[in-house]
Amino acid sequence: MFVVRDKVIHMKDFYIKDARERVGEEVTIMGWVYRKRRHGKLIFVVARDSTGIIQLSVKKQNVDENGFAAARDADIEASIVAHGTVAEDERAPGGVEVRCDEFALVSPAPDFPIQEDTGTEALLDIRHLALRSTKTQKIMKIKSSVIQAARDYFDKHGFHEVFPPILMSVAGEGGSTLFPLEYFGQTAYLSQTAQLHLEAAIFSLENVYSLTPSFRAEKSRTRRHLTEFSHIEGEMAWCDEECNEKVEEGLVASICNAVGSRHADILEEFGQDAAYFRDMEPKFERITYDEAISIINAKGLPIEFGNDLGYEEEKVLTEDFEHPFFVKNFPKDIKAFYMKQKGDRAVCADLEAPAGYGEIIGGSQREDDYQLLVERLLKEGEEIDNYQWYLDLRKYGSVPHSGFGLGIERLVRWILKLEHIRDACLFPRTPSRIYP
């Protein structure tokens, strides 16, 4: 409850998106000043809230003296409450405006530091204010729906959400760089994947997923990397790699369907075809690593068999695909120790987004044999003691199982074709930015 000009207001009961259905009615707008144009005794205030923007026309003859002064003094991003009648008017942006009979300033916003031509760096320095932009607002709505759709999918398919630890004693994937931290006299690390702990959880819940931040201490300076990202990971007992890919494509297609049908307006504002997402089928093409190598070579980019696909290779490989697709059966030497192997190959698949937006999912069937895991850990120079708990999972009722990790920001970036992955993040963390 708060008081504006002697009126007690208990809650907001009008959102700007509903203006068109409320033409002719009196409403109370609560929001922030988005734009302002003064014309002497007439002031146009464009207000925004979480749902949209609308023009408020404030005429001196229609409001009292304090109200007019408030409209005159309300700076960009000042918080305001206004009352008036919703009217159709083709002179107003969007064709609807509110003709105000009351206008009050809730809190001023002198010298808001963002204007039209503010550059990337300056915006990142004041991300806590820049996230008010309608662009960020829309991106975060998409991200929210992506996560909701993912949870819906898992729920419908018999998964349980679990909450693995973020504080870890050892690496999840050998070689990757970890953020160390002081933990009561010993060194702990921020999790770079929940996978190992999810593997433990399947012996209780069989099909599990988690949504956690993951951390990578690589000084990656690219449009595809963050040091902290939102990670959806799934792990399934009694599930081979084929089964794994079915879950992955089902999940991604179902997320795309949901976003396509719920947010056609936002997709189109970002230049995307809503129908493409709404109608996406959970049937993604599968190619092998060997086929990928041939395609890349055929396109004139030489790559030797046995090498991992770098960004240039991914870009060339993905440019002709319309939908996301799997690349399967990478040579075992370029993949992680925990993947099941078959001959010289890892039993794995990465899901690549089209048009060079990069890997969205990395997944594999996991090695379920105790001895083979011990051998690989030793070969990589790891301390077996650190992994004893993980090895125990193969000692007590081991089962074939598979799992995957999906990068939420990468998926959102691909859906909206965002320039940079940090645009898909409220407070992006990169090697050079941990503030604000």
Added chain:
RNA sequence: GCCGUCAUAGCUCAGUCGGUAGAGCGCCCGCCUGUUAAGCGGAUGGUCGCAGGUUCAAGUCCUGCUGACGGCGCCA
């Protein structure tokens, strides 16, 4: 870790051959009753990233440093 670019007003930038620091926008003041990131007039605004060097004179040339941005590698 590697390669490259950049750093001048609150923001976006210009600054020629080394010769007293500029513009647009914003903020502030004034005018304006239908604007569409309005328009017109006025005013304000600077440790030229930091340190050193060359020179009568450095935003400009040289050296070092710092920071950010762009790209590679690593990955989701």
